[in-house]
Amino acid sequence: MMRLKKDDKVMVIGGKDKGKSGKVKRVLYAKDRVVVEKLNLVKRHTKPGMDQAQGGIIEKEASIHRSNVMLYCDKCEKAVRSGVRKMGDNSNARYCKQCEELFDK
Ligand SMILES: [Zn+2]
Structure with missing residues (x-):
């Protein structure tokens, strides 16, 4: 199972933002989804209120299912x-299966 953490660099491999990469902003463990900075933006209509006099449309990141992103090396x-490898101090570190570079340093 792929493990993702905040600040991981990922690439989207499915959906409308396929091929784009970005930084993980938030991981929603319970839902198996991640929020990636500036990706999968959706428009939200806001009503006039306390913080906005006019109301209008704001763009916000929607979460992406974990199966639609991959770690970017x-x-x-x-x-x-x-992959995940046990380190000398017994911690787990993720590594790139292609070049063996560690993602967790
Ligand atoms: Zn690599």
Whole structure:
């Protein structure tokens, strides 16, 4: 199972933003979804209220299902499959299966 964390660099592999990459802003563990900065934007209509006098349309990131993103490897310059490796101090580190570069340092 792929593990994603906040600040991971990911690439979208499905849906309307396919091929775009960005940084994970939030991980919704219970829903198996992630929110990626500036990706999967949806328009929300806002009503005039306390903080906005006019109301209008704002763009907000909607969450993306985990199966639609992959970790992006800076070294390979593409989305890659990742594995998990036990480190010397018994912690788990994710690595790129292509070039063996560690994602967790
Ligand atoms: Zn790599």
